[in-house]
Amino acid sequence: MTGRLEGKVSIITGGGGAMPGAQAVLFASEGSSVCVTDVNIENANAVVERIKANGGKALSHQLDVRDQDEWDTLVQVAEKEFGPVDILCNNAGANFRVSFEEQSLEMWNQIIEIGLTGTFLGIKAVVPSMRKAGGGVILNMGSLASIRPGGGSPGYAAWKMGMIGLNRSAAGSFAKDNIRSVLISPGHVDTPFIRGNNPHSPNDWKTSIDNPENYNKRKGSTPLGRLQVPEDLAQAFLFAASSEASMITGSMITVDGGAAL
Numbered sequence: 001m002t003g004r005l006e007g008k009v010s011i012i013t014g015g016g017g018a019m020p021g022a023q024a025v026l027f028a029s030e031g032s033s034v035c036v037t038d039v040n041i042e043n044a045n046a047v048v049e050r051i052k053a054n055g056g057k058a059l060s061h062q063l064d065v066r067d068q069d070e071w072d073t074l075v076q077v078a079e080k081e082f083g084p085v086d087i088l089c090n091n092a093g094a095n096f097r098v099s100f101e102e103q104s105l106e107m108w109n110q111i112i113e114i115g116l117t118g119t120f121l122g123i124k125a126v127v128p129s130m131r132k133a134g135g136g137v138i139l140n141m142g143s144l145a146s147i148r149p150g151g152g153s154p155g156y157a158a159w160k161m162g163m164i165g166l167n168r169s170a171a172g173s174f175a176k177d178n179i180r181s182v183l184i185s186p187g188h189v190d191t192p193f194i195r196g197n198n199p200h201s202p203n204d205w206k207t208s209i210d211n212p213e214n215y216n217k218r219k220g221s222t223p224l225g226r227l228q229v230p231e232d233l234a235q236a237f238l239f240a241a242s243s244e245a246s247m248i249t250g251s252m253i254t255v256d257g258g259a260a261l
């Protein structure tokens with residue numbers, strides 16, 4: 001590894017998940033101290049154990065991104081343990097893969113509150129710490145739905161399109177503080193989000209990529225010929241967090257194997 005994040009302090013939301021966990025492991029291997037946060041603390045703990053086994057620095061912390069007080073506590077813990085925060089990755093999210101008519105207000109609220117409001121709260125909580133650090137990088141998880149939301153799950157479409165506006169608002173607001181904000185949009189990634197049956201992202205045979213029909217449909221619509229793996233995205237997050245991306249802000253990096261073409 002090349003120490004591209006040597007001495008940096010990162011906060012990763014949804015850190016017990018597949019893509020966020022891969023970010024945490026890669027960032028730690030590049031020299032960052034990493035706060036792995038998740039509403040599911042067992043999964044966050046497992047990621048921290050992996051990092052520590054590799055000789056990296058990390059702590060796990062239970063965080064529901066919807067809770068402003070929990071965000072404030074997390075930033076205090078991060079500063080006490082590692083110092084001011086340099087990097088924030090907003091990954092946590094939910095989806096309910098049902099039609100517009102079937103999506104209840106409860107489902108809509110959950111998607112918007114976790115994905116959009118959670119990102120807003122995270123940026124607000126972390127920016128003062130980034131100012132202490134002399135600058136920082138906010139990385140936001142987009143989607144193909146940030147490019148071309150199709151039919152179904154209106155909450156997901158609104159969240160991921162909303163991320164374009166929120167990302168630009170953060171980039172414009174905090175450029176003067178040497179804080180960048182970048183949206184990174186994956187295509188089809190083989191993770192529990194589209195394979196498993198989780199409370200934040202339920203799947204059944206009709207929607208899961210366990211069903212070969214669904215798997216092959218996603219693969220077939222990816223010109224580079226395979227589903228992505230979490231590490232594909234972690235590399236893009238690393239690039240966007242590093243000084244190599246120092247003039248990139250407010251924009252979107254698409255990492256989708258051509259799926260949005």
Ligand SMILES: NC(=O)c1ccc[n+]([C@@H]2O[C@H](COP(=O)([O-])OP(=O)(O)OC[C@H]3O[C@@H](n4cnc5c(N)ncnc54)[C@H](O)[C@@H]3O)[C@@H](O)[C@H]2O)c1
Nearest residue numbers: 014016017018019039064065091092093188189191193200
């Ligand atoms: N997998 C894909 O194909 C794909 C494609 C595009 C975008 N995404 C985005 O990637 C992110 C999901 O990552 P993944 O695919 O590795 O899935 P994942 O399910 O493995 O990870 C999501 C994590 O978010 C956590 N989480 C859920 N609600 C939370 C809350 N209220 N507070 C804190 N944490 C919470 C979960 O516990 C889980 O660990 C989402 O933003 C999703 O929109 C996924």
